[in-house]
Amino acid sequence: MTTFVDRVELHVAAGNGGHGCASVHREKFKPLGGPDGGNGGRGGDVRLVVDQSVTTLLDYHHGPHRRAVNGRPGEGGHRAGKDGADLVLPVPDGTVVLDRQGRVLADLVGHGTTYVAAQGGRGGLGNAALASPRRKAPGFALLGEPGGSGDIVLELKTVADVALVGFPSAGKSSLISVLSAARPKIADYPFTTLVPNLGVVTAGATVYTIADVPGLIPGASQGRGLGLEFLRHVERCSVLVHVLDTAALESERDPLSDLDAIEAELAAYGGLENRPRLVALNKIDVPDGKDLADIIRPDLAARGYQVFEVSAVARTGLKELSFALAEHVAVARAARPAQESTRIVIRPRAVDDAGFTVTAEDGFYRVLGEKPERWVRQTDFSNDEAVGYLADRLSRLGVEEELTRAGARPGDEVVIGGSDDAVVFDWEPTVAAGAAMLGRRGEDHRLNAPRPAAQRRRDRDAERDEAQREYEAFEPF
Incomplete structure (x- = not known):
């Protein structure tokens, strides 16, 4: 049964935003309550958070599909929908997030470091939030946006100060067991260690971590054996220790050739040229091992x-080895740049950036941009008033002017969005700006501003006089 996993492919989906509510306040003796539809709740995010208590990606190996909670829809009475809860996924320290193409999205080092893997969708506005002096009683609401989704790859790179490298059965696990409190599996056959082991060493005032990297043999960088699976765990280490077996039973092997073979694999993997190296000649308790160590030490x-x-x-x-490693670790830590305080980078949009683009393609015109695409996703196309509101927004943004400038004619096909979720329609330009032409959409004359008190008294007296005249003119049978 698999107990250690350091690479998984994760399918994440954030929560969808809740739909806004289209509602009119109805209460006895209050016939003109007006719109009271609440906004939809925001969908939950999918967040990766470094947790020191987590050491493997095993949970995501068994459950690679993760989804956050959707936001709740709004309700009448100005009641907003509940936001969806964020889905927090704990990951080990040293986890690297990549996309399917292998591009690094985030490098999560340090307890509490957070990365939003999928953004929750915005909640749709209710008709109460859409009301305006021109549109006093909108009969529609905006839909909630779908949450972000996609596939990401998680790779674990062990965060250690020292890495022990060497051939199988060179004694790396034995060394880490006596240098630290780690208790790896130890046996007298090759490839005993199938997962990286991590231990903590205290040498004087310096405390550092040491990792045993298993499975390195010739050809490991090209995928032979298990080495390629674990070479990534060497990348973050400050010091490398070659553990050489001076009592190897194979006659065709010797410590110098082992050293050259491991160095060749590290060079083929790349990125480790500037790491300091030490050599530990192990198993000198064996008589032949001590003799061989004395022979090769000058070389x-x-x-x-x-x-x-x-x-x-x-x-x-x-003791000598542990204190020498502590010195190298201290030097490496001192050479690291001081951690800078958090900086907020502001990148203002260019003054001539319209926020969208219109391009002429084969037989149609495509509109791309954050706002137009978001507005399309928020529109309920079964509601004519909502479609008109979308036309107003696009007109105010300048999409119609840009289409005219690009050569579009009435009846031409216009596509808003990419190929997956695009909306296609035949363009019919408005005579005037959408807001000016359609500004009275949704109005209700009963919701106009209240009349002055004097006018109300005159109207009431006129109604009473009219009722009296009708009564006096009534002739019984």
Whole structure:
């Protein structure tokens, strides 16, 4: 059974916004209550949040489809719909978010770091919010926007200061078990370690993390064995330690050739050229291992490596190795740039940016832009008044003028939006601006401003006099 997963493909969908409500206030003795439809609630976001207690992506391997809650629709009486709850997905520290093409969207390092993977849809406005002096009793409301959705890839890159690299059975798991409190699986056969192990080491005043990267063999960078699956865990480490087996049983192998093979794989993977390297000659508790360590140590020193002879079984040489690693970690931490305070970057829109584009394509004209596409999604095309309101908005934005400038003629096909969710219609330009021509749409003469008190008294007296005349003119049978 899989217990460690460091790469998953996740299908996320944010919540849809709730629809606005079209309602008219009705109450006894209040015939002119006016529109009271509430707004729809916002759909929930899908958010990735770094959680230190999470160490694997296993949950998303078994459940790759995640969806946030939809917003509730608005109701009459100016009652707004409830917002959909955000879906919070905890991920391990060091998770990288990529799209399907492999482009990095976010690098989540540090507890509490958050990335919105899918944005919730806006709630639609109710007819109470759409009322205006020109449109006093709108008989429509806006629809809620659909939430964002898509596929993302999550990759876990272990956040550690030191990485132990080497051939299988070189003793990496044994070293990490005696240097830290980690308890990895240890056995006398290759590829015992199938997942990266992480431990915490204290050397004097320096506390650092150390990772055991399994499965590195020749050809790992091209996918041979398990190495390619775990090479990404080396990327964030500040120091690399080559663990060389000085008591290898295979006659065709020796520590120097092992070192060259691992270095070739690290070079093929790329991005690790500037990391300091140390060499740990392991298993010197074996007599032949000690002899071989003494033979190859001058060659390694000549190559510029800092060499340590250690034994995880006899626990020799471990203190010197741990303090040397602490020094390198301290230097690497000091060289890192100081964390800058949060900055807000404001990128104002250009003064000549209309917010949309009109392009002539094969037999039709396409309108693209955030506002026109959003307005189309919010329109209930079964309601003529809502369609007229959309025409007003597009006209005020200048879409009609741009279509005329692009050469569009009455009756030409116009497409708003991309190919997936586009709306197609035959263009019929308005004679005047939509708001001016259709400004009285939705008006109700009963909702005009109240008459002055004197006028109301005169009207009431006139109605009483008219009723008296009708009574006096009545002739019984």
